[in-house]
Amino acid sequence: MNEDARRAIEDAARVSQRRLIAFLSSRCRDLSRCEDALGDAFQEAVEQWPETGVPASPEAWLLTVARRRLIDRTRRADTEHQAEAELLAAWDEAAAMSATAELPDERIKLLFVCAHPAIAPEMHTPLMLQVVLGLDAARIASAFLLAPTTMGQRLVRTKLKIRDAGIPFEVPGPESLAERLEAVLSAIYAAYGAGREIVDADDQRSDLRVEALSLAQLCAALLPAEPEAWGLLSLLLYCEAREPARRTADGGYVRLSEQDTALWSEPLLHQAEAALREASRARRFGRFSFEAAIQSVHAQRRLTGVTDWAALALLYGALMRVAPTIGAGVAQAGAVLEAHGAAAALPFLDAFEPSDVVSYQPYWAVRANVLERSGRTADARAAYERALGLSSDAAARAHLAERLARLR
Amino acid sequence: MKYMLVIYEAPSDVARREGEAAKAYWEGWKAYGAALREAGVLVGGAALQPIATATTLRLKDGKRQVQDGPYAETKDEFAGFYTLEVESVDQALEWAAKCPALAKGAVEVRPVIVMS
Secondary structure: OOHHHHHHHHHHHHHHHHHHHHHHHHHHOOHHHHHHHHHHHHHHHHHHHHHHOOOOOHHHHHHHHHHHHHHHHHHHHOOOHHHHHHHHHHHHHHHHOOOOOOOOOOHHHHHHHHOOOOOOHHHHHHHHHHHOOOOOHHHHHHHOOOOHHHHHHHHHHHHHHHHHOOOOOOOOOHHHHHHHHHHHHHHHHHHHHHHHOOOOOOOOOHHHHHHHHHHHHHHHHHOOOOHHHHHHHHHHHHHHHHHHHOEOOOOOEOOHHHOOHHHOOHHHHHHHHHHHHHHHHOOOOOHHHHHHHHHHHHHHHHHHOOOOHHHHHHHHHHHHHHOOOHHHHHHHHHHHHHHHOHHHHHHHHHOOOHHHHOOOHHHHHHHHHHHHHOOOHHHHHHHHHHHHHHOOOHHHHHHHHHHHHHOO | OEEEEEEEEOHHHHHHHOOOOHHHHHHHHHHHHHHHHHOOOEEEEEEOOOHHHOEEEEEEOOEEEEEEOOOOOOOOEEEEEEEEEOOOHHHHHHHHOOOHHHHOOEEEEEEOOOOO
């Protein structure tokens, strides 16, 4: 194949493919059929462009061919004529775009489709990875520890539900935008988390972090007035900046307040700070903005050499008001302990429902620390033992064993 | 698109159909039906007598089997349905959220197959 044609097709595949899917599917609602039609269009490009040369607007060319294939497929499937009418309207729109004009970026609509409340929450992230980023089912399956065929079937079934249940391809109105965006952002956060749970750098899951980051960037770019979109982007950038310091050479987990700040990425921290400034512009703080602010306090340690625990205690308190979770509550108690002492921290721990924390390791680790500093040695020992028994990380186990040994 | 709201009513709500609470109960449903009509989304619907009145038919070895009771015993009972014409599942869910049965029971939202 000639070099120009090959490069043009690769560019189109990388840059335009997902935008074309977004454009087509927001008009016909049938994701699988749009993906197949666009696949056909790329196949035709591979066959024709080396002969005919690269068209002036590869995107418009692909759109035209995909639209034609889509109508063929729609006719063959003999479904509602309504879909066809919508397609024709899409075609008019496409024709009206000048040959050089950019296709409108409607991928944000796809994100809202993927995290729609009518879709099972555990499918939000896999769907986004496939529909918005174009990852194949096998790769998504490996990230979620499922057999490729199982993941493939679930994705197909979910796309059918999207089509048949009439899930709208649109950005929700202002009355529900914040709530619906939360689901989108949570799914992106989950993708990042899945990418993080690995020690082996060769594992495919590590690039999931990069993909999640690109989704967060997309959200912030397409919904710049939404503070939480910037909040999540900032949070992920902070996490990514600290990634090299998160584990020791032998894979042991290093706590944030003990990480070597020299290993943190300064450029990423700057990007994270800039995103946090955008998030705070609207004066409307949500879960991700507070979590990013907490990260920014930790990041300050590279400049000041100390962790501002009082600021962290306040921010965790604020986070608990907007999005109370057991993890945030335990972290709040930990920050209060460092900032204001054991007597101040204990009531926070006592406030938990015992059944909620019975097997939550961080709770017992913090509780042990609080009890030790209160001079309740016997109770502290019991709590350390409990935390030790619940630890899955070798470094955490070694740390707790050392603390326990000191109390004997 | 057409959607059916399948209404599953809690037994304690079904009990309110008669006696002291009956007036408030039926007014709730009347107001809901009126709101659907006024919005121009109501296509049809029906309210059903309690499950105690149900009779279920099956065919076993070619023989008709008639059984007293509903197809399946569930915590909340299938009490009726509405058919709506709206633009998307979001709008159908929005209407389902206003259904009087939702407080204690559940509403299932299902797209309707349109025969051409």
